[in-house]
Amino acid sequence: MSWGLATSHVPSIGAAMDQGKTGDEYWKPLFDGYAPAREWMAEHTPDVAIVVYNDHANAVDLDLVPTFGIGTAESYQVADEGWGRRPVPVVRGAPELSEHLVCELVDEGFDLATFHRLDVDHGLTVPLSVYCPEPGEAWPCRVIPLLVNVIQYPQPTAARCYALGQALGRAIRSFPGAEKVAVFGTGGMSHQLAGARAGLINSEFDRMYLQAIETEPAKLAALSREDYIRLAGTEGIELIMWLVMRGALSDNIRRVHETYHVPASNTAAGLALFEELGA
Numbered sequence: 149m150s151w152g153l154a155t156s157h158v159p160s161i162g163a164a165m166d167q168g169k170t171g172d173e174y175w176k177p178l179f180d181g182y183a184p185a186r187e188w189m190a191e192h193t194p195d196v197a198i199v200v201y202n203d204h205a206n207a208v209d210l211d212l213v214p215t216f217g218i219g220t221a222e223s224y225q226v227a228d229e230g231w232g233r234r235p236v237p238v239v240r241g242a243p244e245l246s247e248h249l250v251c252e253l254v255d256e257g258f259d260l261a262t263f264h265r266l267d268v269d270h271g272l273t274v275p276l277s278v279y280c281p282e283p284g285e286a287w288p289c290r291v292i293p294l295l296v297n298v299i300q301y302p303q304p305t306a307a308r309c310y311a312l313g314q315a316l317g318r319a320i321r322s323f324p325g326a327e328k329v330a331v332f333g334t335g336g337m338s339h340q341l342a343g344a345r346a347g348l349i350n351s352e353f354d355r356m357y358l359q360a361i362e363t364e365p366a367k368l369a370a371l372s373r374e375d376y377i378r379l380a381g382t383e384g385i386e387l388i389m390w391l392v393m394r395g396a397l398s399d400n401i402r403r404v405h406e407t408y409h410v411p412a413s414n415t416a417a418g419l420a421l422f423e424e425l426g427a
């Protein structure tokens with residue numbers, strides 16, 4: 149494993165890029181905040197990025213919601229979320245590594261659903277755009293989607309997500325292909341899109357989270373789903389996906405960059421980038 153990226157996946161961040169609005173007054177501070185991380189990542193291109201994300205009822209129907217799932221396909225189409233597909237490249241998969249991860253994780257007790265076909269929504273494509281703003285014809289690396297249910301009760305616990313990440317880290321390290329792998333944890337930070345508390349932002353919690361994801365992940369893993377929703381909002385529970393990324397890293401990591409900006413749409417947008425220095 150070479151690095152881990154935690155980043156929000158707000159759809160309008162992707163739309164701002166697609167529509168050439170990143171220099172607008174509203175968006176410029178957010179994109180300026182990404183610049184140092186993007187430069188570093190461009191110099192550390194992985195072979196495969198495992199993107200931990202949630203589908204937002206775009207490709208995965210609410211009739212059947214797996215708690216955890218993984219893509220095993222050769223490629224993934226960009227989902228049409230109602231405004232046409234984003235003008236970004238098709239996502240190339242890494243089926244050999246997917247198969248290895250499925251076998252290892254099932255053997256460790258994580259009974260993943262396997263997606264042999266999957267359209268990937270903003271939860272995955274926006275983090276790819278945060279990583280690489282101008283992919284041209286193709287994204288710089290292959291991608292494995294790793295799905296977490298954060299939208300339908302009962303979501304997995306934060307502790308279970310952290311444990312999944314630790315098993316994922318072991319599975320990556322045991323892959324005979326010795327590929328350079330990055331793991332993205334997406335979603336968050338605090339936000340709530342509907343209900344009486346719509347618009348909720350909790351910057352104090354977000355700033356604590358940005359720090360603790362590096363130094364005290366076990367503390368974040370000990371929070372209940374109700375804690376997440378109370379402190380970060382109904383959609384803020386997406387932050388449990390950062391713990392999958394963090395679990396895959398060792399404790400010997402270096403924070404390359406972080407940034408935090410409010411608002412991006414209805415959301416507090418955060419980014420934290422960690423280099424793995426070796427377990």
Ligand code: DHB
Pocket residue numbers: 157158159160204335336339341383412413414415
């Ligand atoms: C918004 C944020 C999200 O994480 C999401 O999945 C959809 C919308 C928003 O703030 O607009």
Ligand code: FE
Pocket residue numbers: 157204271335336383386
């Ligand atoms: Fe989301």
